[in-house]
Amino acid sequence: QTGLEFVKQALTANHHVTALVRSPEKMGLTNDNLNVIKVDVLDPTSFSEKLVGHDAVVSCLGFAPQKPAVTGYTTATKGIVEAMRGNGQKRLVLCHSWYTEMESRGQAIFFIRWVLLPMIKTVLNNMFETEEWLNKECSDIEYTVVRPAGLQNKPVTTAEIKVAEGGYHIPEAAGRIARADVARFMLSCLDKDEFKGKQLAIGI
Numbered sequence: 378q379t380g381l382e383f384v385k386q387a388l389t390a391n392h393h394v395t396a397l398v399r400s401p402e403k404m405g406l407t408n409d410n411l412n413v414i415k416v417d418v419l420d421p422t423s424f425s426e427k428l429v430g431h432d433a434v435v436s437c438l439g440f441a442p443q444k445p446a447v448t449g450y451t452t453a454t455k456g457i458v459e460a461m462r463g464n465g466q467k468r469l470v471l472c473h474s475w476y477t478e479m480e481s482r483g484q485a486i487f488f489i490r491w492v493l494l495p496m497i498k499t500v501l502n503n504m505f506e507t508e509e510w511l512n513k514e515c516s517d518i519e520y521t522v523v524r525p526a527g528l529q530n531k532p533v534t535t536a537e538i539k540v541a542e543g544g545y546h547i548p549e550a551a552g553r554i555a556r557a558d559v560a561r562f563m564l565s566c567l568d569k570d571e572f573k574g575k576q577l578a579i580g581i
Contacts, residue, residue, distance in 0.1 A: 382559070421460040445499075447500050469519065523559065528553075531556075541577065552580075
């Protein structure tokens, strides 16, 4: 759903977008500047050539919690990076979440800490594993990891977005943020050199 918001805003800004998706029927958009292609996000051979000619790759993938572990984020991100390297591409922006790092979860409010986070901990754990891999193995990739607060399906706003470089949450920010505002921030990241190689918590 965040990816759909990103595509809408990118098209409004007159970007040419290739949306690589698992379920094209869920896109629900048509535009002369939009190309929608079904791919297997876990198999880079299915999408590597589709990245050719693009200035940046933006990932808004989501995977459901599962036991004993979620592996989709690491598998998909490694595949994306492999494809980018093969095409000589550098710029990558990914959407993760607050509280990917274990110790940061202790800072969450009671309900989130004891009810929500245990339900999604395998998702957060795999996001963190992906972030650590990017830090250690991807110095050649100009990546930005965006960690938003809890996502809401609300209209885009013009509110100032708080940013904590290297943070896993923002104590003074609201615990919820519109997906559309996350998309707004991710789109803005593409033009900001200072966010390259950075992992950023965001909130409003």
